[in-house]
Amino acid sequence: MNLMRYTICHDENNAPTLVGLPDGNVVFYDEAMAEIERLNDELLCCSEAFEALKAENVRITSALETIANPIEAMREQVEVDGVKLNEVMAVTLSLDPEYLQGIARTALNQGKG
16 A cells, blocks of 8 residues: 655644645645545545446346346246236237337436436
8 A cells, every 4th residue: 555645844833834745845734635625525426426327237237137038027026026927928028129128218217317
């Protein structure tokens, strides 16, 4: 792990005034703290965007898995619902392009809301 070393200079009241950076540059303490706060805010924003993308990935992956194996997805759903799967209807739906497109459209539209 690369730990950067900083030097903080204090005034006669022991208040921080300057920060010596590892590259030899010196900046005012308040400016350095403002930049750290800005970078933290940026990192938080990126983290929130990353979490949103992860959730979208899960949603889209689930839809693709349902489209790739619709009968298995129907079997799993009826187990949750506690009803019996109509095998003939399941095969019919699994071969219906409009049904499969509907799964894709639903997943895409959920991401827009």
